[in-house]
Amino acid sequence: MENPAAPALASWVAPLPLGIAYSGGADSTALLHAAAQRWPGQIQALHVHHGLQQAADDFEDHCAATCSALGVPLHVGRVDARHAPGESPEDAARRARYATLAALAQAHGLRHVALAQHADDQVETMLIALSRGAGLDGLAGMPRQIERHGVDFHRPLLDVHASALREWIAASGVAHIDDPSNADLRYTRNRIRLQVLPALAAALPQFHETFARSARNAAKASGLLTEVAAGDIAVAGSPPALAALRALPRERLANALRHWLKRDHGAVPSEAQLEQLLDQIEACSTRGHRIRLKVADGYVLREGESLRWYNARPLP
Numbered sequence: 209m210e211n212p213a214a215p216a217l218a219s220w221v222a223p224l225p226l227g228i229a230y231s232g233g234a235d236s237t238a239l240l241h242a243a244a245q246r247w248p249g250q251i252q253a254l255h256v257h258h259g260l261q262q263a264a265d266d267f268e269d270h271c272a273a274t275c276s277a278l279g280v281p282l283h284v285g286r287v288d289a290r291h292a293p294g295e296s297p298e299d300a301a302r303r304a305r306y307a308t309l310a311a312l313a314q315a316h317g318l319r320h321v322a323l324a325q326h327a328d329d330q331v332e333t334m335l336i337a338l339s340r341g342a343g344l345d346g347l348a349g350m351p352r353q354i355e356r357h358g359v360d361f362h363r364p365l366l367d368v369h370a371s372a373l374r375e376w377i378a379a380s381g382v383a384h385i386d387d388p389s390n391a392d393l394r395y396t397r398n399r400i401r402l403q404v405l406p407a408l409a410a411a412l413p414q415f416h417e418t419f420a421r422s423a424r425n426a427a428k429a430s431g432l433l434t435e436v437a438a439g440d441i442a443v444a445g446s447p448p449a450l451a452a453l454r455a456l457p458r459e460r461l462a463n464a465l466r467h468w469l470k471r472d473h474g475a476v477p478s479e480a481q482l483e484q485l486l487d488q489i490e491a492c493s494t495r496g497h498r499i500r501l502k503v504a505d506g507y508v509l510r511e512g513e514s515l516r517w518y519n520a521r522p523l524p
Contacts, residue, residue: 209379212372213242213324213365220364224250227313227321229305229361230282231255232271232385235324238373239365241382243322244278254312254321256305257286267385274383285312298395310357322362325350327416328370331408332400334419339396341479348427349419369416436460437467446472447514453489462486473517475504489515 228243230236230253243251255271257264268284275282285308313321330349337346354361365373377384393399408415441464444452448468453461462482469475477485481503488499492510499510506519 209376211238211242211245211376211380212368213238213376214246216365216368217242217246220362222247222322222362222364223320223360225318225320226251227254227309227316227318228252228280229254229256229309229321229323230271230275231324231387232267232274233324233387233390234377234384235326235365235370235373237274237382237384238376239322239324240274240278240280244280248279251280252316252318253280253282254309254318255282255284256308256312257284258301258304263388267387270383270385281316283312283316285309298397306356306361309361310359313359314357318359320360320362322364324365325363326365326368326370326373327420328401328405330366330423331405331416331419332397334423335400335404336396344426344430344433347423348430349423351427367420433463434467437463440464441468441471444468445514447511447516450489450492450510450513450515453515454492458486458490461489469503469508469517473504473506473519475506475517477503 224247226243226247228236228240228251230240232255240251240253253271253275255268257268271284272282287304287308309321313319334347334349337349340346350363350366352363352366376382389395390398391402393402412418440452440456440460441448444464446468448464453464456464465482465485466477469477481501485499485501485503485508488497488501491497492499497510499508499515501508503517506517508515508517510516
């Protein structure tokens with residue numbers, strides 16, 4: 209039985225040398241085996257030791273043994289991925305994972321890292337975005353390539369179903385890790401994977417393909433909105449001039465503000481924060497009108513005839 213990751217890699221023009229994010233689980237194991245076979249001597253495995261469970265040391269030992277057998281160098285990064293009070297444990301672990309993978313890659317001369325996220329992961333991401341009321345960016349799901357911390361991360365398996373990867377693992381008898389945390393229903397993604405996806409498969413057998421098409425359509429629409437926003441901010445300047453912002457229709461103004469805050473400051477306003485900011489800009493017809501609003505983890509203030517964003521607390 210052919211490893212289903214192999215055809216996906218065969219159709220991908222990979223940037224070599226390449227890092228493989230390797231947890232030891234079924235998905236990353238399939239990716240590592242296919243990559244080692246296709247590009248011998250040109251890949252390196254990157255393993256994140258999360259320190260969140262006692263078995264983490266055993267996971268590292270397993271990964272070391274597998275990489276030794278495949279002749280693939282293994283680099284391990286240790287991180288404390290515990291979340292702060294009020295912070296999502298899944299979000300905290302994801303941020304720590306990307307930062308550690310990027311640091312490992314750069315330390316070993318790698319500019320590109322492949323992730324084993326697949327079609328089921330894409331559907332889970334879209335459903336999480338829907339549950340949070342996300343816009344087009346969220347509904348576009350995971351892009352095939354992203355940049356984090358100076359490293360390009362690639363997802364060559366987004367068209368591969370999880371069931372195909374697991375069937376190959378079972379049929380080939382390749383050793384892998386079953387992380388017990390993947391069955392913990394306290395986590396949203398696990399509930400979707402274990403409870404929602406089976407129901408979707410029963411009701412809508414083609415849901416992988418239709419969701420993927422929706423994600424592509426959302427990504428195209430999001431790209432067009434970004435182009436429009438970039439043009440509007442180019443006219444308004446950075447920091448943007450209030451007169452130019454006030455000349456925009458409300459929805460176009462919202463689009464421009466989202467783009468400015470995210471591109472220039474990495475700030476993503478909530479819907480309520482953005483609506484407040486829109487109201488204040490529309491009402492800002494005199495020099496004496498002040499704007500001082502909490503947005504993301506900072507503040508938007510009026511300074512003269514422009515808007516500025518400050519991290520942490522506003523200036524007095």
